[in-house]
Amino acid sequence: MKILEVIPNLLGGGAERLVAELSIQLKRMKNIECEVVTLYDAVGDEHLLHLLSNALHVTGLGKKSGFDIRMFWKLNQYIKKWEPDVVHIHLGVLKYILPSILFNRQTKFFVTIHSDAHRGKG
Secondary structure, eight states: OEEEEEESOBOSSHHHHHHHHHHHHHHHSTTOEEEEEESSSSOBOHHHHHHHHTTSOEEEOOOOSSOOTHHHHHHHHHHHHHOOSEEEEEGGGHHHHHHHHHHOTTSEEEEEOOSOTTTOOO
């Protein structure tokens, strides 16, 4: 099984730490491949990047500040290329992943809300 974790960046916060720890544990499991994709270039907390760099591959997609329409295409292309069975979405990625959900019907998409659901921004 191939699992793709998608998060805006790895700047040290709770969601970022969860993605790092989860990805490392998934990678250790038999028959599971895991990769992490960040919308911004793979910039993040040095500790999290160190944890991840020793365990698995992190790819940054080069998002610009503010709304970046290129992310629709870049995310969809990455998903097509890597062909994950599951895409796990975190924080503000949902708005950029919607076209990929439509075009990749065999892939399962899951969103984790990392805040109070009434106040969360997805």
